[in-house]
Amino acid sequence: RPEFSVELGEKSGTVLLRRQKVEGARSYVWQYTTQESPILYTDWVNAEVTSKASVALSGLKPLTTYWFRVAAVTTEGT
Numbered sequence: 001r002p003e004f005s006v007e008l009g010e011k012s013g014t015v016l017l018r019r020q021k022v023e024g025a026r027s028y029v030w031q032y033t034t035q036e037s038p039i040l041y042t043d044w045v046n047a048e049v050t051s052k053a054s055v056a057l058s059g060l061k062p063l064t065t066y067w068f069r070v071a072a073v074t075t076e077g078t
Contacts, residue, residue, distance in 0.1 A: 004070065012062050018054040022072035029071045029078070030055050034064055044069070 007016040017030060028051075031044040038044060048055045060066060071078045 004068075006068055009056060009058070011058070013060045014056060014058040015060065015066075015068075016054065016056050017068055017070065019070050019072075021053045022074065024074045024076075025053070025072040026075070027051055027073045028053060028055070029073060030057070030068070031070070032057070032060075032066050032068045034066055036065075036067075038067070 001020065004019045005017070007018075009015055019028070022028075027049055029046065030048045030050065032047055033044050035043050047057050
């Protein structure tokens with residue numbers, strides 16, 4: 001099973017993001033960007049914060065390339 005995966009959703013503009021569960025994670029911060037080479041933190045959009053290691057995102061623009069990332073938040077930090 002991959003550490004991180006992206007699946008197209010059933011509806012246009014939706015995706016399902018999954019990552020392997022991180023031991024001790026209290027939450028997961030999901031982000032995306034449309035910039036090919038994001039440099040600054042502000043280049044990333046905070047999409048969701050969840051308590052699970054998966055999220056469904058909607059409202060994305062069809063025919064647009066997105067990059068996704070996720071951070072696990074534990075008692076030791078992000």
